[in-house]
Amino acid sequence: MHTYEDGPDRDHRRPEGVSGDTVEALGALSKALETTERARGHLYGFHQLTGTADFELGEAVTLLRRAGHEEWADKVETEILGRNVIPGHWTFQIVEAYDRTYYESFKRLARAAVDELAEGRDHLYEAELKETRRTAGHPDHTARPETGET
Numbered sequence: 001m002h003t004y005e006d007g008p009d010r011d012h013r014r015p016e017g018v019s020g021d022t023v024e025a026l027g028a029l030s031k032a033l034e035t036t037e038r039a040r041g042h043l044y045g046f047h048q049l050t051g052t053a054d055f056e057l058g059e060a061v062t063l064l065r066r067a068g069h070e071e072w073a074d075k076v077e078t079e080i081l082g083r084n085v086i087p088g089h090w091t092f093q094i095v096e097a098y099d100r101t102y103y104e105s106f107k108r109l110a111r112a113a114v115d116e117l118a119e120g121r122d123h124l125y126e127a128e129l130k131e132t133r134r135t136a137g138h139p140d141h142t143a144r145p146e147t148g149e150t
Contacts (some may be wrong), residue, residue, distance in 0.1 A: 006143055007131070007143050007145050008127045008128075008130070008131065009143075011121055012121065012122075012123060012124065012127035012144075013127070014118075014121075014124055014128065015118060015119045015121060018118055018119075018124075021117065022117055023080075023118070023124045023128060024125060026113060026114060026117060026125060027116055027125025027126065029110050029113055029114075030110065030114075030122070030123065030125065032106075033107065033110045036102075036103060036106055038101075040098065040103055043094070043095055046094075047091035047092060047094070047095050050081070054081060056083065057076060057081045058081060060076060061073045061076050065150070099100060130143070131143070
């Protein structure tokens with residue numbers, strides 16, 4: 001038999017004195033950071049796809065030369081292969097600049113807000129939302145993972 005604790009664990013309970021407005025604001029901040037995480041993932045996708053395309057261009061140059069189209073192979077090789085995607089930047093430099101300029105600053109600020117305003121407790125908004133939506137006592141609606149066998 002498995003036992004489950006009812007209600008969120010300490011790390012997901014609102015600390016004393018933290019208002020509902022603060023929990024909601026931190027939830028919105030967390031959601032914005034999650035969206036930024038997704039944007040960063042797309043940026044890495046852009047980075048990887050562009051790099052893959054560049055290697056595919058290298059193959060196209062080889063095949064153009066093999067087919068006897070030296071002039072076209074030279075054009076592709078000198079005009080596009082290895083080209084900057086924006087002036088002075090390959091995609092890895094865009095990723096690095098994004099991380100350094102925006103992403104890392106956002107993460108630090110979001111962490112500091114949770115630490116200062118909610119005693120470092122993450123996802124309070126979501127934990128409270130879970131409590132309003134789950135069916136207490138239902139085995140598939142437990143508040144937290146099982147604590148072991150009794």
